[in-house]
Amino acid sequence: MKHKSKIMLAGLSCLAGVAALNLSISQAGAETLTAVGHKVHQTTMTSDVGGNFAGEWAEKNGVEIEWLTFNTGAVHERLYREASLSSTSVDVGFAANRFFLPQFPAMFEPLDDYLASNPIEGFDELPKGMLDAMTIDGKLYGIPYRHATAALHINTALLEEKGLEVPTTFEEVLDVARALSFTRDDGTKVYGLMLDDRTPTSITDIARAQSNGEFLTQDFKLTASSPEMIAAVQTVQDLYNEGVLPETYLSFLTEDVITFMQQGRGAMAISPFGRNKNYNNPDESQFPGKIISIPLPASETLTGFKVAPVRTEFWAMFIPKNSDDKDRAWDFIRNASSPENTIKAALNGNGPVRPSAYDDPRMAERLSYAEAEQTVLSVARPPLPGWDNSARVQDIFVEELDLVLLGIKTPEEAMNSVQERVTPLLPE
Secondary structure, X not given: OOOOEEEEEEEOOOOOOOOOOOOOEEEEEEEEEEEEEOHHHHHHHHOOOOOOHHHHHHHHOOEEEEEEEOOHHHHHHHHHHHHOOOOEOOOEEEEEHHHOOOOHHHHEOOOHHHHHHOOOOOHHHOOHHHHHHOEEOOEXXXXXXXXXXXXXXXXXXXXXXXXXOOOOOHHHHHHHHHHOOEEOOOOOEEEOOEEOOOOHHHHHHHHHHHHOOOOEOOOOOEOOOOHHHHHHHHHHHHHHHOOOOOHHHHHOOHHHHHHHHHHOOEOEEEEEHHHHXXXXXXXXXXXXXXXXXXXXEOOOOOOOOOEOOOEEEEEXXXXXXXXXXXXXXXXXXXXXXXXXXXXXXXXXXOOOOOHHHHHOHHHHHHOOOHHHHHHHHOOOEOOOOOOOOXXXXXXXXXXXXXXXXXXXXXXXXXXHHHHHHHHHHOOO
């Protein structure tokens, strides 16, 4: 196996009581594993709260880890560029599920043989929806590491103000959202429900909660014009027309949802569990400690689900096919994926992909919503597969949804148009 090395220069210091010492320079070789990812991947493997388990692995194996970290877009640009070369110094790459493209078999190593010969401890626990999203033509290419999964966040102060209970079905969610759309005594206008955006990612949460509907499956079956998706768009239109969603929803950004929830202008929101920290931030929120995060309830008519199978977005670890140190890269991935290190990474701020991690007492102390997120993780699945035209498809969806919200098209007309416009953009 060919390995890379770093040259380290070390000078010999003068010793006390020694009149003179010839200063010499020595060279010590240290093998290197290079990882490309976001800064959060490095910090969740190396911070002090949960422990620097990546550093411990490196020391045990006589390896130095070189972290190349970038923002989300630049991570994928660098990783794909390196993986397309005849050779690369990159051994492990992190990629988000929405950037997992059909070209992966040509650029990245299938992991099934590594998994069979040197298994990941407790591998069967990893969520099936995530593993399915990392599989092309029956071969697994990525091991999930970090997730962000949707929740229903509720301002309990506003709930108590209106004498309402926490909803237990999706029908009750809609009823409570309507009841929480009001003007407070201090003049604050409250909107009952916040959605992160107008893309199929958020609207699919509604479709799944109502009827386990889907916009586009992981194997690229498009069902934009299905009764389930039309019904979801109809629900969003009704909420917008009734003033449950803000008038500014057509220009809403994620930051707006956070601000509305912190100020009490938003009563509930469907957004990732991790936003609980933002919503309750005592330095920014007017309702610190009052906003709870629970699983989005499923419709009372939806069988087979206790909670809605909402979206989960996640990062996974990959090995470039042109890497010259695949065995060591796999051992790094195995180490990062162990049950204990999954908990340590979570204590360092990671979203743990193992449901069992939430049973650890250390997790319960850190996250008020640990049990709720654990429950959702077992049924959540990615909202969209990754492919080159995904951004364009989301733009088309938003264009058509906006026409519905503006009263120019019916939900059925808009979703039929999406079906027609998106079909030619799907992989053949």
